[in-house]
Amino acid sequence: MTSTPLSRSEAKDQTRRRLIRAALAILDEAGEAGLTTVKVAKAAGIAQSSFYVHFKDMQDLLRVLAEEGGRRLRTSMREARRAAREAPGDLQRHRDTFRIPLEAICRHPELLRIQLRARHDPSSSLRDFATESAAAYREHHAADLAALGYTADDEHDRRRLEMIADGIDAATNALAIGHLEGRYPDLDEAADILVALSRGALRLLRSSSGRDEGPRD
Amino acid sequence: MTSTPLSRSEAKDQTRRRLIRAALAILDEAGEAGLTTVKVAKAAGIAQSSFYVHFKDMQDLLRVLAEEGGRRLRTSMREARRAAREAPGDLQRHRDTFRIPLEAICRHPELLRIQLRARHDPSSSLRDFATESAAAYREHHAADLAALGYTADDEHDRRRLEMIADGIDAATNALAIGHLEGRYPDLDEAADILVALSRGALRLLRSSSGRDEGPRD
DNA sequence: ATTTTCACCGATAGTACTATCGGTGAAAAT
DNA sequence: ATTTTCACCGATAGTACTATCGGTGAAAAT
Structure with missing residues (x-):
């Protein structure tokens, strides 16, 4: 309710963390074969194309994970x-x-x-x-x-x-x-x-x- | 060189065994994610579409394996x-x-x-x-x-x-x-x-x- | 000898996903 | 106040694969 006004970089960092958390959950539930940019982005609440703002590709995300x-x-x-x-x-x-x-x-x-x-x-x-x-x-x-x-x-x-x-x-x-x-x-x-x-x-x-x-x- | 003239069902059975053998090898080398009808059929020497003569789908082949x-x-x-x-x-x-x-x-x-x-x-x-x-x-x-x-x-x-x-x-x-x-x-x-x-x-x-x-x- | 069956073929429609591109609006810098 | 940056968006071309369909020729049945 007390909405903190986030700076741009703070917001980006939060989104990145949401992506990582979502990816871990999907990896656990659906396996590596079920881990797609579509699912991760959707679970993190952003558009599929915005995935690439945070990671070069899926390989890059997996490296981070x-x-x-x-x-x-x-x-x-x-x-x-x-x-x-x-x-x-x-x-x-x-x-x-x-x-x-x-x-x-x-x-x-x-x-x-x-x-x-x-x-x-x-x-x-x-x-x-x-x-x-x-x-x-x-x-x-x-x-x-x-x-x-x-x-x-x-x-x-x-x-x-x-x-x-x-x-x-x-x-x-x-x-x-x-x-x-x-x-x-x-x-x-x-x-x-x-x-x-x-x-x-x-x-x-x-x-x-x-x-x-x-x-x- | 002594080519035995195979009956139709014998030939089909051989093809089926080739598919299974190819699938096992691909599964071992490339994992389940790398197991596709394209690769299995090609490795067994038949057209991709002919895969379906032998198995209903990939799931069916995996069950057999x-x-x-x-x-x-x-x-x-x-x-x-x-x-x-x-x-x-x-x-x-x-x-x-x-x-x-x-x-x-x-x-x-x-x-x-x-x-x-x-x-x-x-x-x-x-x-x-x-x-x-x-x-x-x-x-x-x-x-x-x-x-x-x-x-x-x-x-x-x-x-x-x-x-x-x-x-x-x-x-x-x-x-x-x-x-x-x-x-x-x-x-x-x-x-x-x-x-x-x-x-x-x-x-x-x-x-x-x-x-x-x-x-x- | 004629007909039927069927293993296999190439072509292709459909599906799912990747990764790029131009656009937008708000934050940040000037 | 004005300009620049940039996180995010929708649209879309490209890629890989699945699964169906009609056709073919040789084996099998008649």
Whole structure:
């Protein structure tokens, strides 16, 4: 009701944000194939041709979405890891290590869905982004494990760490999606499963490392 | 050079198979968005309009591909489980339980890729098929675990079994894809990781079941 | 031998979308 | 007060694809 008189650049910026928000929603609901300048512009309340005032073409918008989404996800995950480090007990800490990423995914499920889809779609403009994003997350997870004291001495060990990180990440995504689909109502249960999975894998590393300096889990 | 004179129906059947084969290849290379009657017909060596002699529309072809792919995957997996049951030793048996599905995936990677893609793509005609397929595989895996003697008495236990199956399946897919991408050259290493992951999870079940009749792993 | 069937063809109308262009009015600059 | 800028508009040419239609010749049926 209190209509603020917007400057021209403020108004343009608002329109741009409306376009991005509309695009994310359409991407989530209709997929990349359903994302057209017609739909995005209409959902944002402007003419189709005005789309080009804000973006060079659809590819350009997708690039922006990828950056935006990547930034959001990275922020979520960074917070998750920080929170996990600061958590109190040992079991609770370990559980939180998985619970918090699960929650981060569930907070913006469309970002994961869009990434998972693009990851295996050769026609997707977001494919490279999704691939790099998955690699970064996997390698970061592996580095975390190495930092916890698990062996990463030679090529073979490092590859094992990476495979474990990869497997756990995939399981995390699968359980988060199951939760979103209503199959696993309790995220704590899901976190417990992930704790158990990772314990099994880490036991493998410790037992084969020869020296027993691996951390308690 | 010895040209067999084909009957009309034989020739039609060959054309149909060429269309299906071409469609699978295009689907794998260009995604569902790149799958058009123009490309499929051209790749199969017929006129675009002749596509409609064999299929009502693209949707119809996709339905056939889904059935075909599902049949192939089910056959692969059934063989895998049978072979795993018949394998000799205990460790080797357990490793094979995972190695064989990994190999099955790597034999027809396009089927997995197509399924993974469709699974999260709301615009995909194959989405329902992919969802059902994933559910069937997950539930079958969970039933296998239950048959091995792990508790599945109440709702909670059954859900845990399903989550474990879900997580392991996701990890299996992730490692198979990593292998195909050249990151994990040795499938045995990947199988070992999966064995370790599943051991951790199954330990969880046994320890909480109260009774110690769970199988050795 | 004659007729019928049908897999395939080229042409084409219809649909959906992209991206450009000239115009407009209000904000911003002068 | 006047000029310039520019976010947005409607119209439209261009592109890619779908799906139908009438025609053709060889296989199949009679």
